Structure formats: structure tokens, C-alpha cells
Amino acid sequence: xxxxxRGVTVGVGVALAVALVVALLELPAAAIHLPGTVAQHxxxxxxxxxxxxxxxxxxxxxxxxxxxxxxxxxxxxLTLSGGQAAVAAVxxxxxxxxxxxxxxxxxxxxxxxxxxxxAHRPGGAFQAGAVLAAGAVxxxxxxxxxxxxxxxxxxxxxxxxxxxxxxxxxxxxxxxGALLQYxxxxxxxxxxxxxxxxxxxxGLILAGLFLFVTGRRA
Amino acid sequence: xxxxxxxxxxxVVLFALGAAGVIVLAHLLRKILAFNVxxxxxxxxxxxxxxxxxVPDPVPQAMVLTGIVVAVAATALALGLARAWHARTGxxxxxxxxxxx
Numbered sequence: 046x047x048x049x050x051r052g053v054t055v056g057v058g059v060a061l062a063v064a065l066v067v068a069l070l071e072l073p074a075a076a077i078h079l080p081g082t083v084a085q086h087x088x089x090x091x092x093x094x095x096x097x098x099x100x101x102x103x104x105x106x107x108x109x110x111x112x113x114x115x116x117x118x119x120x121x122x123l124t125l126s127g128g129q130a131a132v133a134a135v136x137x138x139x140x141x142x143x144x145x146x147x148x149x150x151x152x153x154x155x156x157x158x159x160x161x162x163x164a165h166r167p168g169g170a171f172q173a174g175a176v177l178a179a180g181a182v183x184x185x186x187x188x189x190x191x192x193x194x195x196x197x198x199x200x201x202x203x204x205x206x207x208x209x210x211x212x213x214x215x216x217x218x219x220x221x222g223a224l225l226q227y228x229x230x231x232x233x234x235x236x237x238x239x240x241x242x243x244x245x246x247x248g249l250i251l252a253g254l255f256l257f258v259t260g261r262r263a
Numbered sequence: 264x265x266x267x268x269x270x271x272x273x274x275v276v277l278f279a280l281g282a283a284g285v286i287v288l289a290h291l292l293r294k295i296l297a298f299n300v301x302x303x304x305x306x307x308x309x310x311x312x313x314x315x316x317x318v319p320d321p322v323p324q325a326m327v328l329t330g331i332v333v334a335v336a337a338t339a340l341a342l343g344l345a346r347a348w349h350a351r352t353g354x355x356x357x358x359x360x361x362x363x364x
Contacts, residue, residue, distance in 0.1 A: 058283030
């Protein structure tokens with residue numbers, strides 16, 4: 046890209062920033078009051094935390110599709126790398142290995158806590174899954190866990206379990222008239238079931254985004 | 264000016280910075296990073312605007328939570344594509360002759 050085109054692009058970027066800042070400053074107040082609506086329906090959502098209620102009850106199908114998107118990204122990555130055998134883990138620092146070994150039980154405990162806490166305070170399947178994935182990446186970097194080769198049957202099941210559980214619940218509830226409309230009495234249990242499946246699958250998917258790719262092809 | 268609005272304004276600046284970066288920077292890794300800066304800006308706008316009245320709105324927060332995870336997956340996919348491109352052509356950029364960036 047030559048200097049003129051570069052200058053013009055930077056100029057357009059500055060103009061975009063100024064225009065957006067002006068638009069934000071002039072923004073009228075929201076026409077609908079969503080926090081009020083959420084608070085109003087929170088009692089029948091099955092959970093006490095509004096963000097979890099929105100994620101898994103009021104806008105559950107967004108989350109369902111999101112998990113599908115994550116799976117799709119992982120599948121595409123696997124297609125790209127063509128299922129070559131993984132390279133053995135490199136020899137790593139014993140101090141890092143010791144630390145990773147000590148940290149792992151705490152990481153799993155933390156993920157379990159976050160999953161449970163999602164019902165009444167900030168937390169939930171996404172945070173718990175991210176913590177699990179971070180644990181797997183830490184193990185790989187410490188040389189305790191080899192990079193993953195093409196997934197076997199068990200790993201495939203783990204990767205898709207969250208999505209399948211979510212889909213099964215959605216299909217079972219179709220009789221209610223709307224997609225993912227839980228009966229208020231069993232909403233809490235269903236959300237916990239979905240979140241438990243999601244935690245495992247999201248942890249594996251996010252870890253897979255790193256572990257399936259790392260170590261291959263120097 | 265509320266703190267929430269300040270966050271949103273910072274997000275807008277990040278978004279424009281990232282958008283210019285995606286176009287100006289030639290190296291694919293830098294483009295992906297710039298794209299992430301853009302995304303972070305959009306998240307900051309959503310979260311900032313959601314609390315500009317003082318009461319946090321859970322709906323945009325849930326959207327951002329969803330968006331962050333999708334952004335991680337999209338970044339991983341983009342990095343995978345860039346790797347495959349590099350393995351196939353030996354280049355870090357899309358057009359030839361711009362490797363110096």
C-alpha cells in the first residue's frame with residue numbers, strides 16, 4: 046500500500062472515530078427499558094442472576110447457536126490441519142510442571158464453583174469452560190499434556206455433548222409453543238443440566254482450538 | 264458524563280483504530296490483532312452504553328459474554344487460516360511484495 050492510500054485510510058479512520066463519538070454523545074435514551082423487563086420475569090427464569098437468565102432462558106437460542114458456531118470453528122480448524130499426528134510434548138521446566146500439577150485441582154474446583162455460582166451471581170458455563178480450557182493449555186505448555194491428534198470417539202462425544210444436550214432440551218420443549226421456553230417449575234434444573242454439559246464441551250472446544258493446532262508442522 | 268459513557272467513547276476510539284489497522288497493516292497476524300482490537304472496542308461500547316444510566320443492563324452484558332467466546336473462536340480460526348496460507352505460499356501477507364510490514 047503506498048503512502049497516499051495509507052494517509053487516506055488513516056484520515057478516514059479518524060473521521061470514523063469522530064463521527065462515532067458525536068453519535069454516542071447525541072444518543073437518545075433507550076426507548077425500551079430492558080433491565081426492568083428482565084427483573085420482572087427473573088422470578089420465573091429458574092435462576093437469580095439476570096445475566097445467566099438472559100443467556101440461558103430469555104435468549105437461550107442465541108447461546109445454542111453460539112455453541113454451534115464454536116463447534117463449526119473447531120471443525121474448520123481440524124479440516125485445515127488435516128489430522129496429522131501430534132508432535133510429542135517438549136521437555137519443560139520442572140518448576141513450571143510442579144506449579145501446573147499443584148494448580149490443576151484448584152482450576153477444576155474453580156470451574157465447578159463458577160458453574161454453580163452462575164445461578165445467583167456472576168459466573169456460569171462460559172467462565173467455567175474458559176477456566177477449564179486454560180488449565181488444559183497450562184498443562185500443555187508445562188509439557189504434561191501432549192498436543193491432541195485427530196479426535197477419537199470419546200473426545201468427539203465430549204466436544205459435542207454440550208451442544209447435543211442443549212439441542213435435546215430445546216427439542217423436548219418444542220411442545221411448549223416457543224423455542225427454549227422452559228416450564229418455570231423445572232427451569233432451574235434444566236439450566237443447570239445445560240450449563241454442566243456446556244462447561245465440559247466449551248472447555249474441550251476452547252482447549253482444542255489450542256491443542257489441536259499446537260505442535261504440528263514446524 | 265457518566266463512567267459508562269466514557270467506556271463507550273474509549274470503545275469507539277478502539278474500534279476506529281482497529282478498523283484503520285485492518286486496512287493499513289499488510290501482515291496477516293497484524294490484521295488479526297487489529298480485528299481483535301476492533302472487536303474489543305465494540306464490546307466496550309456495548310458494556311459502556313449498558314450502564315450509562317447507572318443501572319447495568321443484563322441483556323448487552325450477556326451479548327458481550329457470548330461475543331467474547333465467539334471472538335476467541337474466530338481468532339483461532341483466523342490464525343489457523345493464516346498458518347495454512349503461510350504453509351502453502353510461504354508468505355505472511357495476502358499480496359506479494361508487502362512482506363516488510
